[in-house]
Every structure is written in structure tokens, then in C-alpha cells.
Amino acid sequence: MIDRSAPRKLASDLRARFEALGAVPVEPPFLLSADTLLDLYGEDIRGRAYVTSDPARGEMFMRPDFTVPVVQMHMAQGAEPARYTYSGEVFRRQEEHPDRAIEFLQVGYEVFDRADPVGAEAEVFARIAEALAPMGLKAVIGDIGLLRAAIEGLDTTQRRKSALLRHIWHPRRFRALLDRFAGRAPVPAAREALLNAADPMAHAGPMIGLRSAAEIEARIAALREDAATAPISEGQLELIEALLEVRETAPYALEQLRDLAVDMPSISKAVERMAARNAALADMGIDLETLSFEATYGRTSMEYYDGFVFGLIAEDRPDLPPVASGGRYDALTSKLGQGREIPAVGGVIRPGLVLDLGGLS
Numbered sequence: 030m031i032d033r034s035a036p037r038k039l040a041s042d043l044r045a046r047f048e049a050l051g052a053v054p055v056e057p058p059f060l061l062s063a064d065t066l067l068d069l070y071g072e073d074i075r076g077r078a079y080v081t082s083d084p085a086r087g088e089m090f091m092r093p094d095f096t097v098p099v100v101q102m103h104m105a106q107g108a109e110p111a112r113y114t115y116s117g118e119v120f121r122r123q124e125e126h127p128d129r130a131i132e133f134l135q136v137g138y139e140v141f142d143r144a145d146p147v148g149a150e151a152e153v154f155a156r157i158a159e160a161l162a163p164m165g166l167k168a169v170i171g172d173i174g175l176l177r178a179a180i181e182g183l184d185t186t187q188r189r190k191s192a193l194l195r196h197i198w199h200p201r202r203f204r205a206l207l208d209r210f211a212g213r214a215p216v217p218a219a220r221e222a223l224l225n226a227a228d229p230m231a232h233a234g235p236m237i238g239l240r241s242a243a244e245i246e247a248r249i250a251a252l253r254e255d256a257a258t259a260p261i262s263e264g265q266l267e268l269i270e271a272l273l274e275v276r277e278t279a280p281y282a283l284e285q286l287r288d289l290a291v292d293m294p295s296i297s298k299a300v301e302r303m304a305a306r307n308a309a310l311a312d313m314g315i316d317l318e319t320l321s322f323e324a325t326y327g328r329t330s331m332e333y334y335d336g337f338v339f340g341l342i343a344e345d346r347p348d349l350p351p352v353a354s355g356g357r358y359d360a361l362t363s364k365l366g367q368g369r370e371i372p373a374v375g376g377v378i379r380p381g382l383v384l385d386l387g388g389l390s
């Protein structure tokens with residue numbers, strides 16, 4: 030039987046710790062409306078949510094995290110600035126890791142504050158790292174904003190940039206797209222035939238799918254336009270590859286990124302933001318020499334992250350997910366803000382994993 034009392038006790042102690050630091054406790058519902066919220070999670074979590082239905086409310090799903098319902102609550106009624114904490118179960122199917130828990134506790138700390146975004150990032154990281162300090166976990170940070178800026182700066186069509194931005198979360202598909210856009214990978218034969226056909230719909234048979242003829246024609250036109258687009262240059266491709274390879278302590282990573290920014294000016298702003306963040310982290314007492322920066326970090330986590338990301342990891346247990354993780358999710362606030370938005374960053378601790386690894390003392 031699952032022991033719920035020990036993780037619950039730890040969760041409530043951690044939440045009390047965040048409350049003592051000024052966060053307001055919140056208790057979002059377990060069941061969320063699929064209509065308004067499910068798509069915000071992106072493909073991976075959306076596919077792992079337990080979905081059910083209610084006769085009056087339509088499709089509902091069990092919360093796979095707290096961030097989305099907390100953002101919804103804040104955007105509907107919260108005063109600024111705000112700091113929230115919560116603790117409770119989240120639910121995720123685990124088809125790929127049947128040994129992992131499908132329901133587990135999270136204790137979170139979320140900051141909605143427009144005054145000092147890098148300060149808020151350092152604050153969230155430090156609060157969580159301090160709470161887990163006795164465990165000696167490895168800390169890794171990353172920045173989805175750098176990769177986004179690098180993609181935006183590519184000399185190619187907006188359609189290609191949007192496709193790459195959408196696939197940040199699927200490193201293999203991202204790689205395949207990049208190779209195709211750079212002309213390194215051949216266009217698949219079936220696609221080639223489709224593009225060259227005088228009338229691609231000629232032998233298509235009756236309409237049986239969900240897409241209308243007009244939608245299919247628009248898609249073929251887009252593919253043809255793409256086929257006629259010049260490839261992304263080798264030089265730009267190599268710069269993206271070099272960016273993805275940055276994996277160093279935070280101060281060295283910053284140096285490497287500054288070097289890259291000379292040839293890739295589109296990332297300059299994000300790099301200087303990282304410099305300010307490193308300084309803010311040092312101000313919070315974080316030792317930058319032992320803090321790892323990985324440019325690819327966070328690419329397989331929550332798809333709403335759009336800037337700073339971090340995780341605290343048990344290095345000798347690569348089989349386990351991070352004990353704590355979080356990041357910035359500014360765009361999520363505007364999606365739920367009905368015209369309003371606010372910079373926001375937060376993170377969670379998983380008390381169950383803390384206990385599995387021997388606890389906090």
C-alpha cells in the first residue's frame with residue numbers, strides 16, 4: 030500500500046516553509062476543464078492526462094500540475110505582485126515509465142512579479158535549493174529563451190521558424206526539421222511526388238478525413254512554398270548546433286554564449302539576461318562554480334516554459350525524475366489573461382522523491 034502520511038507531512042512542512050517566506054497558500058481544484066486548459070500543457074502532458082467527463086461541464090481532466098490552475102486563478106482575481114504556495118497530488122499517466130508514480134505530491138512556489146524578473150528567477154531557484162540543501166543534489170539551469178531567440182534570428186521564413194519553435198520540445202523531430210530546412214536531409218519521396226504532381230488531388234479518392242478540400246489545398250500550397258525556400262545556411266546551422274552544445278558551469282557557459290552572440294546577435298539580449306540572472310543568483314548566495322548550465326535543459330519538460338528553467342537532480346539515480354524543477358512561463362499568463370499578462374516563474378519539489386532518497390536530514 031502507498032504510504033501517504035510521511036510524504037504528506039513533509040509536503041505540509043515544505044509548504045509552511047514557503048508560507049513563512051511570504052507565499053500565500055492556494056488550493057486549486059483536482060478536476061480541470063479540458064476545454065479551456067488541456068491544450069495549454071502541450072502534446073506530452075496532454076497525452077498523459079486522465080480525462081473524464083461531467084454531464085454539465087463537459088470534458089474534465091485530473092490536474093497534471095498546479096501551474097496552469099494557479100495561473101488561471103491569478104489572472105482571474107489575483108492582485109500584483111503575488112507569491113503563492115501549494116501542496117497536493119498531481120496525476121499523470123506513465124506509459125513510457127510504468128515504474129513511475131501516476132499520482133504524486135508536489136509542493137510549489139510561484140512568483141508573479143513584473144518588477145525584477147531575473148531577481149524573481151533567482152528567488153524561486155534559491156528558495157527551492159535552500160529547502161533541499163541537506164540532500165546535496167546537482168543543480169542544473171537552462172534557458173528556453175536563448176533557443177527561441179536563436180530560432181527567431183534565423184534567416185528563413187516565419188513558417189519554418191514557427192515549426193522549429195513548436196518542436197523545441199521534441200529534440201529528435203527538431204533535429205530532423207533543422208536538417209531538412211538546411212537541405213541536409215532529402216525531401217521524403219512521397220512528399221516529392223505530391224509536390225510535383227500537376228493536380229495532387231486527382232487520384233485522392235473520396236473525402237474521408239476531417240480536413241476540408243480547402244484546408245488540404247492550403248497545406249499543399251504551404252509545402253510547395255517551403256520546397257521553394259532557400260536552405261538555412263551551413264553557418265547558421267553550425268551556430269545553432271554550437272548553442273545546443275553549451276554545457277558548462279554557469280560562469281563559463283556565459284562566456285561561451287557571449288562568444289556565440291558575436292556571430293548570432295539575435296541571442297544577445299537573452300545572453301545579457303543570463304548574465305544578470307547569474308549575478309542575481311550569486312546575490313542570493315548560490316555558488317555559481319557548482320551550478321551547471323545546459324543549453325538543452327528543459328527541452329523535455331513542461332512545454333509552457335519560455336525562459337529560465339532549472340532542476341535539482343540526484344546524480345547517482347539517473348532513473349529518477351528531478352526532485353525539484355521549474356521555470357519561467359510568461360506566455361502562459363497572457364494565454365489565460367484575457368488581454369493581460371505578467372512575468373511569472375515558479376517551481377515544485379516532489380516530497381515523495383525526497384523521502385525515497387533518504388529525506389532531508
Ligand SMILES: N[C@@H](Cc1c[nH]c[nH+]1)C(=O)O
Nearest residue numbers: 094096355356375376377
Ligand atoms: N508545474 C511544473 C513545475 C513548475 C511550477 N512552476 C513552474 N514550474 C511541473 O509540474 O513540472
